[in-house]
Amino acid sequence: xxxxxFQKKSANTKQEIPTASLPDIIxxxxxxxxxSTVLRETEVMxxxxxxxxxxxxxxxxxxxxxxxxxxxxxxGPNQGxxxxxxxxxxxxxxxxxxxxxxxxxxxxxxxxxxxRVDESSEMGIVTDVQQELRDAGTLRINxxxxxxxxxxxxx
Amino acid sequence: MPKMKKRERGEAEIPTASMADIAxxxxxxxxxTTTIDVDTGIGMTLxxxxxxEQDPPPVKERNxxxxxxxxxxxxxxxxxxxxxxxxxxxxxxxxxxNGQNANYSESPDKAVVSIKTDRQTPYDIYIxxxxxxxMGYFSVWDSQARELNYPSYQEYKxxxxxxxxxxxxxxxxxxxxxxxxxxxxxxx
Numbered sequence: 057x058x059x060x061x062f063q064k065k066s067a068n069t070k071q072e073i074p075t076a077s078l079p080d081i082i083x084x085x086x087x088x089x090x091x092s093t094v095l096r097e098t099e100v101m102x103x104x105x106x107x108x109x110x111x112x113x114x115x116x117x118x119x120x121x122x123x124x125x126x127x128x129x130x131x132g133p134n135q136g137x138x139x140x141x142x143x144x145x146x147x148x149x150x151x152x153x154x155x156x157x158x159x160x161x162x163x164x165x166x167x168x169x170x171x172r173v174d175e176s177s178e179m180g181i182v183t184d185v186q187q188e189l190r191d192a193g194t195l196r197i198n199x200x201x202x203x204x205x206x207x208x209x210x211x
Numbered sequence: 212m213p214k215m216k217k218r219e220r221g222e223a224e225i226p227t228a229s230m231a232d233i234a235x236x237x238x239x240x241x242x243x244t245t246t247i248d249v250d251t252g253i254g255m256t257l258x259x260x261x262x263x264e265q266d267p268p269p270v271k272e273r274n275x276x277x278x279x280x281x282x283x284x285x286x287x288x289x290x291x292x293x294x295x296x297x298x299x300x301x302x303x304x305x306x307x308x309n310g311q312n313a314n315y316s317e318s319p320d321k322a323v324v325s326i327k328t329d330r331q332t333p334y335d336i337y338i339x340x341x342x343x344x345x346m347g348y349f350s351v352w353d354s355q356a357r358e359l360n361y362p363s364y365q366e367y368k369x370x371x372x373x374x375x376x377x378x379x380x381x382x383x384x385x386x387x388x389x390x391x392x393x394x395x396x397x398x399x
Contacts, residue, residue, distance in 0.1 A: 075231065082234035086241060093245035107338040111345030112251040121250065170250060173334050180330030182337075183392050190260045200252040201338055 094118045102127040102141050107175040109201040120168050121198075122160050124153075126181060127174030138174075138181055150184055157192035172200045253341055255387070273314060274321045275388075276305040280340055282331035289314070295339055302347025306383055319351075319383045327390040341387075348385050355379045 104127045115121055125141040140147040142156055161167050169189060173182055189197065278298060279287035286293050288301055306322050308315035316322035324344050328337055352364040356379055361367040364379060371377060 076227070079227065079230035079234050082231055082238055086234060086238045089238065089241045089245065093241070095245055107335045109253055109338055109342040111253060111342050111349055113254045115250040115252070118250065168254075170252060175333070175335040175338070177334040178330060179328045179332040179334060179337055179392055182334055183328075183330070186257060186389075187391075190257050193259070195257040195259060196254075197257055198250075198252040198254050199338055199341070200250060201342075203251065204342075 098123070098144050100125055100141065101130060101146060102139055102174070103130050104172045104174050105176070106172065107199075107201045108204045109199075110204045112201065112203060113198075115168060115170065115198060120164060120166050121170050122157075122164075122167055122194075123170050123172055124185060125172045126177055126185065127172075128176070138177060140181070140185060150188065153185060153188035154191035157189055157194045161192060161194050166196075167194055168196045168198055169194050170198045170200050253338065253345060255341075255389070258388070270323055271317070271321070274316045274323055276301060276315075276322070276324045278324065278326045278340060278344070280326070280328045280332050280336055282329040284333055284336040286340065295336075295343060298340060298343035299347045299350070302344050303351055306347070306351050323386045323388055325388040325390055328392045330392050332392070344387055345385075348383065351383050352379050355382060 102125050104125055123142075127138065128136050129139050129146070140150065140153065142153065147153060147156075157167075157169065171182070171185070186197070189195070277287075277289055281287070286295055286298070288297060293301075302324060304312075305315045305324070306319050308317075308322075309319070310317045324347075326337075326340055326344065349364065356362075356364040356367040359367060359378065361370065367379060368377070
């Protein structure tokens with residue numbers, strides 16, 4: 057009697073989860089990520105271990121930011137040599153930086169230059185790049201750095 | 212007639228079972244190729260390029276707090292050797308002096324902090340120095356914001372409209388000068 061009763065009950069109830077709306081949910085997630093993020097554009101060829109700092113500010117508008125990477129080259133024949141990278145390419149001649157940055161400034165007048173400099177670098181190369189930036193007129197810069205200690209909030 | 216019946220029986224629906232999988236694939240693609248982490252850093256504004264003939268604007272000696280960092284990462288604060296951690300206090304005394312002590316600034320809006328490095332100075336030490344200076348400014352701004360009945364400078368800044376003047380920054384403008392480094396002593 058009892059087993060018969062169970063069988064009858066399980067046969068009548070539908071045990072499937074409705075999956076018809078699953079694609080819609082996933083599409084919602086997808087659209088959220090597409091709208092709220094920026095595509096990773098470049099492959100970084102120099103090592104940039106960022107220094108730690110406390111007095112940090114956040115860059116809210118990522119679209120205004122242009123990156124300059126300074127650090128030792130990770131791979132290839134010149135491995136370990138300190139180099140400057142803008143966009144996808146390493147800069148051979150540092151005098152060209154001002155021209156590159158000037159053309160970027162024409163496209164985006166509110167340009168912020170984020171300097172992602174390896175903590176082992178020396179100030180010499182950083183100053184050279186800064187002089188080039190002054191020549192180009194891109195005066196808003198940001199020394200990219202990591203949060204000093206977990207939990208401290210400043211800005 | 213039998214032909215019509217057959218047509219009615221045939222299902223005209225597109226199978227949507229794999230739709231979720233396709234959407235998942237797209238989602239994973241975007242998750243992998245995008246950056247979510249917020250960029251943080253120390254913001255600065257470089258001085259505009261001066262003409263060769265034009266001399267830099269004159270600043271009284273007492274209004275400048277000179278910080279020198281050498282290739283070994285040692286700090287010289289107003290010509291006295293000092294620890295990195297001392298910079299913050301010195302910046303605060305310099306800014307809030309208001310002409311009391313003859314060695315520090317005349318007034319907050321005239322106060323300038325100057326950082327000078329060698330070409331061989333490690334970038335890490337430079338950032339730590341700059342960080343200490345900024346933390347000095349932040350703590351002065353914080354106490355000024357508290358006088359305006361805000362819990363912190365951050366809160367005050369958030370309460371400002373886009374066209375409102377930042378009163379705190381009006382009183383204590385951030386004037387940090389980064390001097391061009393000395394050539395240094397050759398190889399470090």
